[in-house]
Amino acid sequence: MIEANLDDQTGEGLGYVMDVLLEAGAYDVFYTPIQMKKNRPATKLTVLGNVAEKRALTQLILKETSTIGVRYQTWHRTIMKRHFITVETPYGAVQLKVATYDGVTKQTPEYADCARLAQQFHIPLRTVYQAATVAAAQLNEED
Amino acid sequence: MIEANLDDQTGEGLGYVMDVLLEAGAYDVFYTPIQMKKNRPATKLTVLGNVAEKRALTQLILKETSTIGVRYQTWHRTIMKRHFITVETPYGAVQLKVATYDGVTKQTPEYADCARLAQQFHIPLRTVYQAATVAAAQLNEED
Amino acid sequence: MIEANLDDQTGEGLGYVMDVLLEAGAYDVFYTPIQMKKNRPATKLTVLGNVAEKRALTQLILKETSTIGVRYQTWHRTIMKRHFITVETPYGAVQLKVATYDGVTKQTPEYADCARLAQQFHIPLRTVYQAATVAAAQLNEED
Amino acid sequence: MIEANLDDQTGEGLGYVMDVLLEAGAYDVFYTPIQMKKNRPATKLTVLGNVAEKRALTQLILKETSTIGVRYQTWHRTIMKRHFITVETPYGAVQLKVATYDGVTKQTPEYADCARLAQQFHIPLRTVYQAATVAAAQLNEED
Amino acid sequence: MIEANLDDQTGEGLGYVMDVLLEAGAYDVFYTPIQMKKNRPATKLTVLGNVAEKRALTQLILKETSTIGVRYQTWHRTIMKRHFITVETPYGAVQLKVATYDGVTKQTPEYADCARLAQQFHIPLRTVYQAATVAAAQLNEED
């Protein structure tokens, strides 16, 4: 995890930086609103990435943002095992991510599929998620 | 109430603007963290001021910040009646704001007095507040 | 809508106030993190209520919080028509709120029912929601 | 201004809704983090739009989000007059928005131009902004 | 410390999860508003707990929330020594937590006691705190 506090960069610039960091291979990038000295509303940048990418991500943050320093912390992670299944909804096929770990199993419709179908059929995103949830339940019953 | 969404100004610049607006006579100025389009972490500026100051405050906001527009809304207000009393604490005199309205009475030690004494005696701010609270209670008992 | 900026009340006190205001009949109460002058992290209290309750809610806010003033604004509202239906899930009956307006219809499982069943069966809240979503879909098909 | 408090919609769903509302012609859409009853972290949706679009935007919000109600408030606005000029930087042409109002004049490099050139030349966004600022200063000197 | 970023769970669901984690023995649970990619307003879950509970808390987070991964970090802690004393206020007995460490001593009225008395006597929470503060000061004087 790499972090930097940014009080001399615009929101416009920060929106740009998020894209640059994700394209460069960061696992995840997120912003937290913070309050710094001298009445400054500011933003904390957090970048999650592979340890092997540490130098490249640091260089990128120092190049693209206004900060003159970053800080690092190693976190350990537990990630559920994932595979994908496809279900048929009235609007078309939707992939579901099936995640399993230590007796826990979760199925989540893939956002990209649902968003695409919602736009194509001019229906709410919620409707596609619900259709995928119903289709997944029927699939599980048949098993 | 005057508001503007700011996504192209730095936190450093916003800290400066708060001071400028308060010196110009705004009743109150505060910042709210918001999230705007294109992944931009941004800040909403809210300025409370006298209706008669509307044009001057607008001019100042447009001059000092990056926004190209502001929006206005009139809010009605209920403000408690206030007077000040002074109590003696072991660290010196502290003013209390006494606020009354519709059967409600509240006493609050003045921040500036408490902060000054805390620094002078190298004691926590909390200790001065508590001393002022105790002194106020004794005063009320004597009445 | 009644609002007040609070920079001299603790979070502990604010948690208490939310309960008091909801019990007194406010439609809704929510908190927004704001940043006030002198480097103060603060909280904006917003209370939504019936216009007829304005004086009672004002009195309550002034009594229970540290603020010495509140501000008011009238907002107009559009509220969807609602009725409730009950569906049977493998875990028991769950009410669904059916909301309709201008060609839009939405069904939402009631939180209280789902939370109760999740606790009773030691299953995730998500599982009960999904079961209710599936049951609602089957009901709609039968219509 | 149309607002709704959302405590039963995912962040994923909210990212989608922002796009839908902006495509439908809303002037601006932004999110504010709020805290609702029952320990719920929630999001306030604010949509700024033309009064003539009120019904269409309401219908869209009720259709696409989980809320069962929205609230409205009319704000007055002051918007600076704007025109665009083009300056030549070492990286190519950049448009500047020139905004004027009541004796105030501001020039801001257009984000889209700067972002495009930054990506094309593999340089920080900041470098393009600075180049545009310098080019604009030279232009003003020549006038 | 266990953390997870949640962009596909509702606020309603997060309110439920806080209760579940606290009941399961987490020391503390808190939410931070964050902003994730694709314009998603999201929530960071932070759980503080005993290292021995790490697996159980992980299992619970993966089961009850929508995340497919969590991250861990060990923090060292300094906790003040605590004992409780009871003071008599005009409204009844109130416990005070007395915390000491390295020359620092603090007394804090217990929230649960103050809240109970405030509700019983229909007085502001602040009034009970102040009464407890005054009673504690008298106790200290008598020592």
Next chain:
Amino acid sequence: MIEANLDDQTGEGLGYVMDVLLEAGAYDVFYTPIQMKKNRPATKLTVLGNVAEKRALTQLILKETSTIGVRYQTWHRTIMKRHFITVETPYGAVQLKVATYDGVTKQTPEYADCARLAQQFHIPLRTVYQAATVAAAQLNEED
């Protein structure tokens, strides 16, 4: 990095604490809005400081704030090398911080200089920054 969650201290008190900690030699102090149990809006205090100052900063946090415990984490840091240059603007001299690291070079006008000139000439802070940016560009050209 030292952190503490504060739900029983006022914003007023937190503004005071920030000053106290910075004066005591903390590198940086910032606040993050968080949401704690029992519907409490709260604030996370983060203090960055030298490891050698750990005990002194801990003592100060426990003395000046309401928390009864703090937690620690060591972060590694990469800080750019810095030196200062002075440029002449139409409003007077402004220092620029020049930061370099691994092929990256950034120049930033010093806030204190810009703020002082903006106030002296009654011009926006932005105008001084832009003048300093232009002056720096001319300096670089002459090199």
